[in-house]
Amino acid sequence: MNYLIVFLELLLSMALVVGALAFSRLLAPRPAVQTESRPYECGAELVGNARVRFHAGYYLVALLFLVFDVEAAFLYPWAMAQAQVGLVGLIEIVVFISILLLALVYAWKKRVLEWL
């Protein structure tokens, strides 16, 4: 268990990041024209700042997505082990999914899905 190697690698990786940033700062040419510093130079006009406020609904939809995401993450291992865990496993996964489903019902009732 030689952790010195890990520590050295940590130092090296930090040095790499700091070095890359520092060199590009030193060596990179500064844009002479204002347009060059814009995010995309593919011809399209900029429509505004990238730091706009997003609708709070995105956050709720992301949370709802999480419900299904977690469900999928647990369903696959269960499906693979279905033969071994048998009926007990089936009951457990049904309990688990009903709890997740309850979250969806609650969100639905609270009109989270109606913002679009």
Place this chain on the structure above:
Amino acid sequence: MSDASSLNLLSLLPEMLVALAGLLVILANAVGRDSADGAHRWISLLGVLSALWFTLNPLATGAAMSGTAVHDGLAMAGNTVILAVLLLLLLGGESYLKSRRIPLAEYHSLSLFAATGMMSLVSAGDLVTVFMGIEVLSISLYCMAALLNEEEGGREAALKYFLTGSFASGFLLFGMALVFGFTGTTNLDAIAHSLTSLDTDNWMLIGGALLMLIGFLFKVSVAPFHNWAPDVYDGSPAIVTAFMSTAAKAAAFTGLARVFVPALGEAADAWIPMLALCAALTMILGNFSALVQDSFKRMLAYSGVAHAGYLLLGILAASSDSAHMASVLFYLLPYALINGVLFLVGAAISRQRSGKNLLDDFKGLAADSPLLAILITVCLLALAGIPPTAGFVGKFYLFMGAVDAGHVGLACLGILTSVVSVYFYLRVIVYAWFHKAPAGSAPWTPLDGGLVLVTGLSALLLLVLGVWPNLWLSITATI
């Protein structure tokens, strides 16, 4: 210990009942009509009462879920304290919830989920369960702190609690990772077993133990990790403060005791100096900061910090002789009841006056309502540790345990700072009995009968436990 490979689901019945009640509250809110507000309360009451019944009369005990949970005396005592607080708030908090327009379904379900986390924490048999329990209780409490987010301080409290709490979880998790790295297991029994044969003078183990200790000390608001507590307690709704300062603290202390005394007991040399230092600092800082507060809630918050210091003395004592664990568990019940009552009644009294939870709101209370004045007098005297209340017995056992374990200096410091604390507790009592109500204050309207009845019974229990401590000690001493 029973067969570790079995599920032993019956021993987890209290947790499951509380979690089920929480889910049913959400379901009732989702499918029921808006007028069915009483349903939330009845479902919660039913869940808590049945869980309390099966905690005190367990159908099965011992290890469950392959040893990740253990239902022993420690779990039983911890669960009883948590459920008792929940019951107190359910029975006494209705008028507060209604008057402040707190969303009922969310409040009830979140408090039940938080209680589920706390109960998993006190019956944890594995570091992973410890972490899961702490996270479930913390995340529920972060949301509960924000239940009145329209009000001044509500959002601030929730955000501060969330940020400091997640920071503390990071420490806890890293500490667990190091302990796992050293011992090769996360099971608490297995850790204790492996430490008997390993050299405990190892940086990985010491670092892991200390990082975990920092995480726990954050959660129980021990100095120098206590600064979040006054702001969070002050900004959260009083009923949530009553919950987080009592049940959550009791659960975290039981968890701390479970992880450090049996599991990391062999490595006690590593963490005892830090624990002793923090206990001393906490008793001094907590009591002296409480002296200068104008807000009742902030005063109680600092008093809670100071009491965390006294409870640490009990953990120190338990690390040399595990019989002293009973003194920690004994004190948790009166401490939780007193603070639950004081936060609830304090908020109700303050609403009649300034509404800002000031100490001045208690002026002239005895003239308006002698019964309430007696109630808060009993509770504050119990917090100060004056006989014949349970607070005295609890402190007596804690300090005696510290002396037994050889921490005489710390015990003396505890007694001296307790004397300091008498000043700020007595100040409220003096305001209530010997001052006149400020001119122009509105006429007194009697408080909700249920609140007075439940808090009165709790205060009575404090006196009963002060005279016959064996009623509760006999349960806590079975560990």
